[in-house]
Amino acid sequence: MRRLIFVFVIIHSCIISKAQDQIQFVKTDEDKATVTNVKCGANNPSGLVFRFGNGLADFGEYPWMVAIIKISDTSSTQWSDKDYLSAGTLIHPSVVLTSSYGYEKIKPNELKCRAGEWNKKAEDENYLHQERNVRRIVTHKDYFKDSFYNAVTLMFLEKPFDLNEAPHVGAACAGQALPEPGTQCFGTGWGNGAFTNESDILKKIPVNLLSVADCETKMRETRLGEIFRLHESLTCASSADDTCKTEVGAPLVCPVKGESTRYVLYGLSAYRIQQDGAPCAYVNVPAFYSWIGERMAEEGFKSDSYTYVP
Template identity: 80%
Template sequence: MRRFIIVVVAIHSCILSRAQDQIHFVKADEEKATETNFKCGINNPSGLVFRFGDGLADFGEYPWMVAIIKKSNTTSKEWSDKNYLNAGTLIHPSVVLTISYGLEKLTPNKLKCRAGEWNKNTEDENYLHQERNVRRIVTHRDYLKASLLNAVTLIFLEQPFDLSEAPHVGIACVGQTLPEPGTKCFSTGWGMSDAAGKSDILKKIPVTLISAADCEAKMRETRLGKIYRLHDSLTCAISADDSCKGDAGAPLVCPVNGESTRYTLYGMSAYGIQNGAPCAYVKVPAFYSWIGERMAEEGFNSDSYTYLP
């Protein structure tokens, strides 16, 4: 009996030691993320705490993801689908890039931005989301709501998001030139999709960039008809799933030079027509200069979202 107890204690010690090694490994990853999330475009491909399967993002995997929310008359901080307006992308601790649709008549005091969100229906996570009030909304002067042309908006916050102790919150790099057609990318958001339906947990949907000519040809097969032309402010991507339902402004990010942990923002979800057709995205590189100019007017430079190896 005494020998049995000794064996059990030895086994227990071995298991505990392995568990501690595993905890140490996770902690090391978190510390690394904290040190590097000031550099743009760095994701956490294995998640910081929780890992999920295909179609769902791991916790902290896309740290630049922002939810733009309409303030309610209550003091509740719980997620409300009716108040969720658009997805956005953090390009500076104090600046969110998003699509203009849905924000046309809203003043800054009616909005707030949430970063670090993952499972929208729980706060039982190792790192909580952060919310910031909005100071100013700047929309492109040539924005056309009816056709979603030039639909780009910058949201300037009253206070910056805190990145120092938040490995699940980070900044995206902003692309200057669109990658070649055929590039494999991801679109992320909480909206509807054919495969995953409506998800409480942040989704990631693989998409493939297609050329303007291919996009026009496919769109002309829809109710848009034979005269459809893709505007220069838009680009297209296609996927096995439908990535453009209920997530206006959802970021489309592509890997940098084949890196598996570095991504750049090239699009924001604009509209989809029907299943099987491409999704149209705001072509972010078309507004790279505009973004820089508006940032400079507010006293910010482009260093935060500029890719550096």
């Protein structure tokens, strides 16, 4: 009997040890612990329930996708196009990374973030979306609206998203250095905004990263003219059919070499000149990797949630 008990204790300890290798505990504002998957950037390549093609993401395929919404007077949870402001990326259960454009005069208590959304017109998906109010907005001190320089913003939430029993919600990894030009990546979004084709279902758009030289050459052929220089806070990508445009703040993620189900965030949709052949500009996330970590630390959060670990 004692031998059986001893064996059980060993097995139980091994199970606990293995489980602890897969999770980490994140301190929240309420000083409670919530569990989140250590492996950021893990997508659901086959979808959790639905399978789609033709430029549409599968359900839960990009679990870090966030919709930033203006809080309305109604208590309805149904999607409202007029209240949807832009996209964002979940990098921690309590933190959303997005572009700064459009938030210059908006207060935190006017906003909420929605994670786990897919079909914005459906209310009967197997896993429901979650919403959290914004507690604090932190924008880069050198943000220049007119040229989209340093357009990076962190939104700290009143309470964390619940990642338990929510496989369609997860954090993205943040890139520390841009991949090589020519790398195929994906932009995601519903297409809300000027000059974009809207979709009820989340879109995924394949794009190819451009070098600085190629980006500047293509941009100089637009109304921006010969004086255009790509600012270090921006990067560039293009798509074969000029559909790289998505709503402001939408994530640009690239696959990790050798890992079919891991992606890293390298950009946030910034702008596109409405002209054939013009590439799309994105906020260069790696350029702000240290800034993100510093601002997170000021709020008492570690960088583990968005740090890529093979």
